[in-house]
Amino acid sequence: MLDELLRQLRLFAFQGADLTPQRLVDWLRRQTGAHIAVVDERGRVEASTAGLTPGTIAALRLVLAQVADGRVRAVATRAGDLQVQCEALGRRVPRAVLVVAGASPLTREASALASHAGVVLDVVRRLRHADDLAGRYQWMAERHRLAIFMALMAADVTMARRMTAGSVPPLLEADAVRVHLLRCPPQDRVRLADTYQDELGYHGRGLMVRCPVYDDHLICLVPEDEAQEHGDLSALVSALVRDNPGYELGISVPHPLAATAEAYDQARHALAVARQLPGRVATYQGHASLARVLPRRPALAWAGATLRPIGSAPRLTHDVARLALAFPRSGVARLLGISRNTVTSHLRQVEQALGLDLHRAHDRAELALALAVGDVPPPVGEVTPVPSLDGLLTTEEAVGWARAFLKPLHDDRAVVETLRAWVEADTDAQRTARVLGISRATVRARLRTAERLLGLNLLTPGPGTHDLVHAFRIVDRAP
Structure with a gap:
């Protein structure tokens, strides 16, 4: 026996x-x-x-x-x-x-x-x-990394450090960081994050985080000195793309830790371009943010007046509004740990207070610009009269920005026509196709061409679409 x-x-x-x-x-x-x-x-x-x-x-x-x-x-x-x-x-x-x-x-x-x-x-x-213990540890380590990433996305570096309970990872001591955004099969990102995790739950001097919104995205935060030297994590993700034909990688330019959200947006833009390149790797080559080039005092005066009706709203309402401009509502619910109905309720409050309809591309772009301008440190000095948005967007700085933004599209009239119709259809590809008398597949193909030419992500919600809306609005009103 x-x-x-x-x-x-x-x-x-x-x-x-x-x-x-x-x-x-x-x-x-x-x-x-x-x-x-x-x-x-x-x-x-x-x-x-x-x-x-x-x-x-x-x-x-x-x-x-x-x-x-x-x-x-x-x-x-x-x-x-x-x-x-x-x-x-x-x-x-x-x-x-x-x-x-x-x-x-x-x-x-x-x-x-x-x-x-x-x-x-x-x-x-x-x-x-x-x-079971190992599984629970892996789950807790992943949640811990996500919490650190979300604190950095909110520009709260101090909170991110406090979350580490005294064992501060090297990433949080870095002067600057790049975001490497890896697209891979969902089952692979779990394996990758677990395989390369160290005994402290991090990834050497960097950090891998499974995106809670997009199941095929693995977010990698890499200290800039390591990225320059093609260090461990930077080299690893590049090698993964080289060795796996289904992988794609978008890389941001360096940013301070407090600007991780901007680095993440750049990595998303670069990822949209990477899928169209033979090597499937792209580093962000885009333009300066419109919020950064507008005259500071008038822009801050406009943003302050625009956002004043929600100034006393709960922090959660502000978080929901900001995230809903970059992610689908279901993704916002997952990020904040609330129901989709709660997300909708908070957005309805924002719409009513500001007089906006966030299903409209122009209104989303207006709110996104106000929030982005509000992130710029205010100048010290006298109070500035509040301009209108049209007045702000007809300044020399705005016109120069818009013309530079749209310049890569000058030789492709079909793409420009499609983009304009797509914006007016509130980024609905099916409605755009009906207006232009073409197929939805053709609309999406032209959007991908625009992504490659502009170096931006347009097919998912986010700042790329907002910039496009503003650029068309500016050039249409420019002298």
């Missing part, structure tokens, strides 16, 4: 089957003809065959307690018409108990087999417990 136990273990290993306590209990039942149960450290039945009823286990309560708390190693007793053998599993108190019961006492050979099987059961249970 012992040889049969060893043969069975080899068979499980060869087949790659999951060796569970229940499978071992069922096998032991077939070998001995007895009824088998494993009772865990808290007195709960973990695995059993049908012959051991809850009433039988309850009748053994006192005996099980004696074995579990270490007073005895094994006990032979009776429960009704059954001969019962209870044996401790493992040494650490409290202990699980193997219960073997039958109409007659076990033979010596069957008793020895049960004891040997008990040793295997103990090992299997400890391995499964270790796997």
Whole structure:
């Protein structure tokens, strides 16, 4: 019988089957003809065959307690018409108990087999417990990395450092950071994040975070000095793209930690371009943000006046509004841990307060610009009169920005025509196709061409679309 136990273990290993306590209990039942149960450290039945009823286990309560708390190693007793053998599993108190019961006492050979099987059961249970602990650790480490990333996205570097409980990762000591955004199959990003995780839950001097919105995105934060030297994480993700034809990589330019959100947006733009390049890797080559080139005092005066109606709104409302301009509403719900209905409720409050319809591309772009301008440190000095948005967008700085932004499109009239129609259709490709009398596939193909020419991401919500809306609005009103 012992040889049969060893043969069975080899068979499980060869087949790659999951060796569970229940499978071992069922096998032991077939070998001995007895009824088998494993009772865990808290007195709960973990695995059993049908012959051991809850009433039988309850009748053994006192005996099980004696074995579990270490007073005895094994006990032979009776429960009704059954001969019962209870044996401790493992040494650490409290202990699980193997219960073997039958109409007659076990033979010596069957008793020895049960004891040997008990040793295997103990090992299997400890391995499964270790796997559970490892799984929980991986889950907690991933949540911890995501929390750090979200704090950086909110420009709260101090909060990100506090989250590390004194063990500050090298990333948070860096002067500047690049975001490497890797597109890969969803199942691969779990494996990659776990494989290259160090003992502290980070990834060397960098950080890998599974995007909670897009299932095929793995966000990699790399300190700028490591990126320049093509260090460990930077080299790793580049090699992954080289070795896996289905992978694509977008890389931002360096940013201070507090500007991680801007770096992430750039990486998204670069990723949209990377999919169209032979090497499937692109570094952001875009333009300056419109919010950064507008005259500061008038821009801040306009943004302050625009956002004043939601100035007293809860922080969550502001977070929802900001994220909804960059991600689908379902993604905002996942990022903030709230329901989609709650997201919609907060956005409705913003729309009512500001007089906007956030389903419209022009209104989304206006709110995005106000929020982006509001992130620029205000100048010290006198109060500036509040200009209109049209007045702000007809300044020399805005006109120069818009013309430079649209310049790569000058030689492709079909793409420009499609982009204009797409903006007026509130970025609905199907409506755009109907207006232009072309297929939806053609609309998307032209949008991809525009992504390549502009170096921006247009097919998912975000700042690329907002910039395009403003650029057309500016040049249409320019002298």
